[in-house]
Every structure is written in C-alpha cells, then in structure tokens.
Amino acid sequence: AGTIEDGESPRQTAERELLEEAGAIAKRWTELGEIFTSPGVFRERMFLFLAEDLTLTNTEHETEEVISVHWKPVDEVLAWTDGGEIKDAKTLIAINYWRSNHQIE
Numbered sequence: 001a002g003t004i005e006d007g008e009s010p011r012q013t014a015e016r017e018l019l020e021e022a023g024a025i026a027k028r029w030t031e032l033g034e035i036f037t038s039p040g041v042f043r044e045r046m047f048l049f050l051a052e053d054l055t056l057t058n059t060e061h062e063t064e065e066v067i068s069v070h071w072k073p074v075d076e077v078l079a080w081t082d083g084g085e086i087k088d089a090k091t092l093i094a095i096n097y098w099r100s101n102h103q104i105e
Contacts, residue, residue, distance in 0.1 A: 002014075002016065002017035002020075002021075010047035010049075011029060011031070011047075011049065013047075014029070014047070014049045014051070015029075018051055019057070019059075019060060020059065020060040020061065020062070021059065021061065021065070021067050021069070022059065022069050023056055023057050023058050023059035023060075023069065024051070024054040024055065024056050024057070025054065025055045025057060026051035026052060026053060026054050026055075027052070027053035027054075027055070028051070028052040028053045029049055029050070029051055029052075030049065030050040030052070031047070031048070031049055032048040032049060032050055032094055032097040032098060033047075033048050033093075033097050034046065034047050034048070035048065035090065035093055037089075037090070046090055048090065048093065048094040048097060050094075050098055077095065078095070078099065081095050081096070081099075
C-alpha cells in the first residue's frame with residue numbers, strides 16, 4: 001500500500017511500492033478492483049492490483065518502515081485466508097477478487 005504521488009496513476013504507484021517494499025518488478029499487471037477503506041468516515045480509495053512474472057531485486061524501504069517480505073505459494077496464502085490468519089482487510093479483498101477469477105486445482 002502506498003500514497004499516490006502527484007502525477008502518478010494508481011498503477012504507477014503500485015509499481016513503485018512493489019519495488020520499494022518487496023524488492024520486485026512485475027512484467028504483468030492486472031487491476032483487481034477499487035475499494036473504499038472506510039466509507040462514511042473517509043474518502044480514501046485503494047486500487048488493488050495483481051503483479052505477476054516478478055524479477056526480484058533490492059528493496060528500497062524508507063528508514064522508518066519495518067517490513068518483512070515472505071514469498072509463499074498461493075495454496076498456502078488461500079489456506080491462511082480461509083483459516084483467518086490474514087486479518088488485513090485490503091489483503092483479504094485482493095485475494096478474494098483474485099480467487100473469484102481463477103480456478104484453483
């Protein structure tokens with residue numbers, strides 16, 4: 001997640017944040033949807049993307065950020081979603097948007 005800078009599109013922000021926080025560059029991007037984080041309280045919107053065909057490089061964390069990146073197989077992430085281990089709303093929504101458009105074997 002990140003703030004859209006002046007002149008940036010939501011996709012450009014996603015690309016920048018993926019590099020900064022996860023140290024990855026994606027060759028393919030799919031827009032999953034847009035959500036309001038807290039309707040009735042804030043006007044903040046989030047744009048959700050799927051980044052695929054990743055090339056890993058160095059992260060560019062900001063000095064105050066404490067981020068730990070863990071690459072996991074999709075079946076493990078789906079099990080965490082179903083089991084309640086993932087509590088972050090934007091992550092749950094993004095995973096379920098993705099799931100609704102993919103067949104899981």
